[in-house]
Each structure stands twice: as C-alpha cells, then as structure tokens.
Amino acid sequence: MTHGRLTPLGLAVRLAVLTAFLLFFMFPFYWIIATSLKTQVDAFAMPPKWLFDPTLGNYAKVLLDTEFLRQTVNSLIAASANALITLALALPAAFSMSRYGTGGKDLLFWFLSIRMIPPIVGAIPLFVLAAKFRLIDTYVILPVLYIILNMPFAVWMLKSFIDEIPREIDESAMLDGCGNLAVVRRMIVPLIKPGLVATAVFCFILAWNEFLLANIFTRRVAVTLPVGISKFITEKQILWGYITAAATLATLPPVVLLWLFQRNLLRGLTFGAMR
Amino acid sequence: MPCRMPSNTLRTRLLGAAAGLAVAAAPIASSAGDLVEGSDWLKRWDGVKLTLSSHTGPTTDAVKAVSAKFAELTGAEVEVIDESWTDLLSKHLADAAAGGGTYDILTWPYIWTGHYVEGGLVEDLNGWFAMADLADPRFDMEDIPEAVLEVYGRYRGSASPNPDGLWSVPYKFDVYLAQYRTDLYEQAGIVDADGRAKPPETWAELLDNAKVLKEKFPDMQPVVFPLAVDDPMVATFLPMIAAYGGAIPIPWYDGNLYPEFQNGPGQEAIAILQELTEYMPADVLDMDYDRVNAHMAQGLAAYALNWNAYLPVLLDSGSSQIHESVAFDGTPGGPAGRFSGLGGWQMGVSSQSANKEAAFQLLEWIAGRERGVDLALAGGSVARFSVANDPKVVEAFPYYPLLMDVLKGYAARGMDRSWAELQRTIGVGLNKILLGEDAMEGLVNTARQTFDQAERAGYTPAKTAARP
C-alpha cells in the first residue's frame, strides 16, 4: 500500500514471488510445446523424458494431413467478419451513448446484461431457428452469433475511448456543419484509432477462441480451429502429438496480438473500466 | 428376441464360412489385380454426387479408400465427411428437420436407431435389396452373423414403423474384448496345463487372478476397465449383469430390462465390480476407452477390457510397449454364460437423398462381401464370417476370430429414442455406487429413474414389469 521505493531485499523477495507464480502459469505452456515435439511413445513415457530428440513430425502431419489449414482459414473468416460487423454496429452506438447519453445508464447496462447470458442457453433456440433457415455450417452463422458475445465488450470499450476525447473537438466540427456520422468518421475515428484497433483485436481473439457455439453450429464446411483440435480425440486414441502441435499453432495468433496490443486489451476485459 | 443363437447354427455358419473361404481363395487371387471384375452390377453414375456422413476414426479412413474405388468405377463423386461422433446425431436431426438432404448415406451407432427409424430418416432396405437391377449378387447377407444384423439392422418394438424392416447394414463392428499380458500371467503362474498364460473365463476368476497379480507385481495394475460415467460405465457393466442372469432383451423398453437392476443379477454384478475396482487404478472412474488403452499400451496394466477398434494400437510397435506380449480373449462370464458387449455403427440410405439408387449401390459396395477383407486390412472393422476367418486378416489382427464370440451371446445397449438419457442415468447411478453409495439403494433408484424416463419418452416399460 505504500507503492513507494523498495529496498533491494524487498525487491528480490517480490521478484522471487512473481517468478514462482510465473513458473506456475507458464509451465503448462512449456509442457505442451515440449510434447508437441515428441513422438507418441515419448509423449507418455514415464518417467517423462526431459531430454529428447525433438521432431517436427507432429507439425508436419497437422499442417499437411489434416484439415488444420482449412480450419485456420475458417477461423480467420469467422473472427475477422465478426470483428468488422461488431465494430460497425458498436461504434455509432458508443458515440451516441457517449455524446448524447442515449438510453442513459439503462441502455448501457442492458448491453452489459447480454454478456451475462450463458451461450449454451442461447444455443438451443438459435439452433432450432438456424436449422429452419438452413444456416447451420455456413460462413454466415458464426460471425452473427458472435455478435452476442462481443457487442457488450465492444460498446463499453469504445465508449470508454470516446469518453476520453474532449467534446469541444466534435462540437467544433458540428459547428462547421458536419453531421453526426461525419463527425464520427472525420474526428472520432482518427483520434481513437488505437482504441478501435484494440477493440477489433479483442473481438477477434474472443471469436477465434470460441468453442461451444462453433461446435454446435458447424459440422464440416465452417469448422473452426478449437473444434478441429477437439476432433483429434478419435475413436482409436487421443492423438496428443497432434493436439499439442495444433494447440500450439492455434495459440500463436492470440499471443502475438496480445503482445502487440497488451495495454488496451486489458481494458477490454474490464469493459473499459481500466485505462 | 433371443440373444443367443443355437450353437449348431453357429457351428454350421463357421464351417460354411471356412468352406466358402477355400472355394473363394482362387477367385480372390486372380481378381486382386483387376477389381473391375465382378463389379458388373454397378451402374454408371456420372455427374452424381454422393455424401456419406460418419465419425472420425480408422474405419472411416478405410471406407474413404474403398469409396474412391467406387467413384472410379461408376463416375460418381463421393465425399466422405468424418467428424467427432458426439454431436453427429443432433446434426443429422437438424439437417433432416431443415429438409436438408445434405447426406445420401448416414452412419450411426445402433444406440441412436430409434431417432433414425421413428423419425423416418432412413429407407427400409428390404425393398432395395430385392431390386435385381441394383443389387450386388455377391453381397451375401448370409455372411453377416444374424445376431449382428439383428442389432445393427432391425428396429423392433411397438414404436417401429415396420418391425421386420431392414434399416441399415453393419458399418463398424465393435465388440468388447479382453486383452492381457501373457508375460505377467505366466510369471504369476496363472497358466493352463501347457504352462501358457490362461485368461479368466469368469469374473470371479478374474478377481482371483487380480489378487495373485497384485501380490506378485505390487507396482502394476492387475485390471483396468473403462468406467467413466456414461457410455464406458454402461458398456462395461452390461456383459457383467448378463453373465449373472440379467437377460437383456432387444429392444429394451419392451422387455424386462430396467427393473432388472435392483434384482439378483444387478446386485451380484455390482458386488463383483466393486471388488474388482480395488485392483484397478485409483482414477478408474475417469477412464474412458482411450485412457484404458493408453494404460495398456504403456505397460501399466495386466488385463483390460476394450473395443476391438482400439486394439491395433496395442499391436503396433510404434505406439505400444507390449506389442509382443499382449494376447486377446472374450469377455469373462458368470453362471449364465459369457456375453460379449456389443457396440458399433451401421449405415443406411437417407430418405432425403436425391440419388437413392446410387447411394444404395455405394452402400452395397462398402458393405459387400468382396470388399470385406480389404476394408479390414485397411483398419476397418467388418462383421463377416468370411473376414473373421481370412488368414491375412487373422495374421494382422489376431483377435478377429474372437469377434464372432457375439454369436455365443451378447449384451447390447438400448436403441430407442430415450436411450441416451437412460444411459446417462445408469452410468451416473453405477458410478455413484462405485464411489461408495449404498448399492441396493443406488440400484433401485437407477431402475426407477430409467423406468420413469422411458415412460416420459413415450414408451411403455410397464408392459412387461411394474415400476420397481
């Protein structure tokens, strides 16, 4: 509670504690990467092999002999399309709520409340409806469904970015005869560009990682990566080499994006509460 | 419907198959290089696209190869879609509900048959097999064990649109088999008169063996069964309750099945299973088929039960440490005999297919007798006498003849639409008993719940016995 200066000993103790936790949080990642570089027999060897001849066989298999690449493309499509749609809808709404207080607190919290809906609960009626309209396993269905997951985040996150822009800026633009949409396009968008990108990235990652809905609403054409990975559990055996290789590859994009946008992504997770 | 075939029929069939094999040996040799020979019953299906929906696994991989040949011969385009089996039923149902017609051939495990037949998803194949211009003259339905056809092909009972209908043919033959380590059994002195490892014939004998093995090899698991909640728990328990006299009829809901749990057979079976679990890994209630197989492959257990689909892993030196010492046997039995657990998949022609005739020919092509050996050698699991006795197949997969154990008696699971729910209830109920709940109470509750659930689903369990 002092957040003041630290003695060298104090610093050392704290760094030691942090490092211990870091090991706990990082070990599983080390272990799946190591496993992905082992053969199937080595993967289950007991005692475990800490030193082994690394092989890229699992990666080669996953990339060449499975649907991995196709699923990667599917994931990219679903996640990017969703991020774009969500932003297109959320940006005007966030602007309006920030500048005019449209709908007041009620609307703001209505958006938040959507996020409380457990996805499985929405899945049942939406599944029946999607079957009726023959949307199951199409490239349309997942981007649309993910609006439910991402819109609350996007609205809150964007609103918090717009709130930071002094009103004088857009008021002066208004005086120059710009309409609302023109203000958004010419003034707001350039000013909150980092925020906009972070929001898009945030939606992208959430959609990229989503499993429950993708598992229910796709079967072949539009299958995404998380569903694909879970499919390496075959009737014959769980292919741990493939699973770990595919999991490592599938985790890379979010981690890279996280590395690039870390500060603003944390803001998204807290609905813009943390700046 | 009887579960056992008279043994003279069995003997006749096996002898017949052996004789047939000798006769068939010559044509097989000559046609090996030229598969088009004998495929004159196939029509040209140029421009027709056929889609077969199935689950991920070696059988489907083998079917893909065989289907490619069909495409080559007929000009049809064949796509085999394989996906994780868990959501396949709801996907098939959703497609049918939307009037989809996405699939021409559907495959499913028989435990879901009620949905496919009562819902009208598939064609009755009796009429199709009677069509001279479409049928494969060498399909040989007699080569498929009648007992297997009964489970994989028919749907009897009051809810069926046609109790004698043939809705499907076997797609993937799955039998519960025992696998054991000959080296450990021999070292522990569990041997027959010739000094060779002697697998147990009864559950009680297995328990005795387990005690000996535990003493001799304290670090080894004497026994491991798939006992995870749901499917594995129930698949393991049914052959046990059958061995103690719990007759398991097909279909379940018209016979005296649910009430049987709390009676003698159920009590005896759960009692011996409780004792056996003490010789299994501590986390056996989390073990599904895959984990049991991994356990065996890593050389951690002396005896296990599993589906034959998993066994190639044990014989492969690249994935198994015991490939030289593992041997196979039928499931143990009890006072009422030895019963094989029966699982597996079947295939039928979708009633919404736009190309039923071509689809039917593809189905015949995959399931017909002449592709049997190739399918089996490619990793498929084929329910045919001719395949089970084929020397090449037996050499590659020594357990194949044991699959015909189902003819001695089998314990099949339910097929009606309520089965998935019942199986969950039974699995949870038995799991809880193994976790320490009172056995009698647990069995009665399970019997009651399954009775109620079958009734809620629209069936009439009360026809044969009162609510427990």
Added chain:
Amino acid sequence: MVETSGLATGAGGASAWERIRRRPYPFLLVAPAFLVLFLLTIYPFAYMVWISLHKWPILPTLPRIFVGVDTYAYIFGDGEFWNSVGVTSLYMALSVGLQLALGLTLALLLDARHRAFGWFRLPFMIPVFVSPVVVGLIWKFMLGYDLGIVNHLLRSIGFEGVNWLGDQTNALLSLVLVDVWQWTPFTFLILHAGLMSLPREPHEAAVIDGATAIQTFRYVTFPLLAPIFTVALLFRVLDAFKLFDIVYVLTRGGPGSATNVLAYNIWRKGFFENLLGYAAALSVIMIAVATVLALALIRIMSRQTPA
C-alpha cells in the same frame, strides 16, 4: 490509471418517444446495434420459453406435444438438477473466491513500483487469451493419475500422487484449479493496476493516525479499490456460472455427476439426449438465475459508476 466509466446524462423529463421525436439522430445511431442484439437475444428467448412448454423433438416428423409447465415441475423434483445447482454454486464460490483472494494477495504484496514488474505483465495475460478448449486439453494431459506430469512432479518431491479426476471432490477441485490457473493472473493484474492508481494521501493520513496495516486496508485501501474489485467479481462470477468448455473436455460431468455443472447439463440434454424441451426449460431457469445474479452485481457496479 483506473477509473470507472463516466456517463453523460440524457435529457431528462420528457417521455422517451418525445425525446426521440425531438432529436432522432442519437437514437438512430444506437438503433442498429440495439436491434441486432435484440433480435439475437429476446426473440430466441421467447421462442425458447415456447419450446420449454413442449416435448420438442427436433424432427418435424415426430409429434410435438404441449405439456405446459410439466417439464418445470419435473425438473424441480429431479435430484440431478439440484445436484447441478449445488455443483455449479460450489464451483463458483471456490474458484472466484480463490482467484480474487490470490490476486489481491499478490497485488498487495507487489504494491510497489518497479520497472521489473512490467516484465511480468505480458506472460501473466497469456492464459486469459488461450482458448478454453486448449486449456482443458492441456490440463487433461497433465492431470492423469499415472501418466500425468503433475503427479510425477509431486511424486518426485516426495508427495503421493493425487487422484485428480477420478474422485468426486478432487474432480471438482481440479476444475477450480484450472480456472484459478487461467484467471488469477487477470485478477492480479487489474487489482494491481487498481492499487497503483489509488491516491496516496488517505493512506498516509491513516498511518499518521496510528492505524494498523489491517485497519488501513479495511477502512482506507479496500473502499477505494472497491469499484475495480467489483468489476473483477462481476466477470468472474458470471463466467464461472457459464462454465462449459473445460468440463466438456476435462471431466464430461463425471465421475458420477460430481462435475455436472448447469451449462454442461443443458448441452447434454439438448444436444446429446435430444430432449430440447427439457433443455429449454433448464435454460429458462438458468437465465432467471443469471439475471438475479447479474442484477445484484450490476446494481453494485452501477452505484459505483458516477452518473
């Protein structure tokens, strides 16, 4: 820097329609987002209530039978449902409690500025952004009793192996462990950032007045930290309530029904057992509970949000 979002107030007084008529533009801007979300949630919800009053096979060839609230009555008498409720509640309480407690402890311990702490930020955020399916699979692989690395490590430092997934209590605790692993870094990061942003004066005043460390925390630091704490609580409670993926991969609801949480139970009933009516009724109940939970938490959060 942390602060909760500010909110400009709309023109009060006049009725909603009046305001829209007078100045439609702001409403038109919100309308697309609102309508899309409304159509994706409210309409299906109404449809789901309708489904829940039937025996509803997916297939149109099978009869749909109207049964009224019969399914609800059955559910409330079903031991499995109450077990689900119990398991879910216990899981929520344990995992959220542990994450917040651990996160707060770490944050307080590290309540100091140093360049080195920044290095931990990125790695600590990684678990949060990994797909839950991958997380579940990783842990399934590591928690095996005989073949898992965790037990091997435990044994190599002289402990007994733990029966992580084959025992009723442990299986639930394993789920908690996985969730704590994935989300404690998150609670730590935001609570730490929250602490860093607090003004120092009240704290110094309390120290001068002779308050103990515990008193300072209880009466000075925590009230100031409360808004950010509430945010963390809100998210973690509702996420824990929705838990599905990890159960699906790790335990499938077992052993017995020890980890049969509500969301998994609904998936099973609806998409595996094809009891859509039953699953829909369960969903309606789950939404009702989620609403109550959310309202309570949002009320706290909303009170802390300056109007």
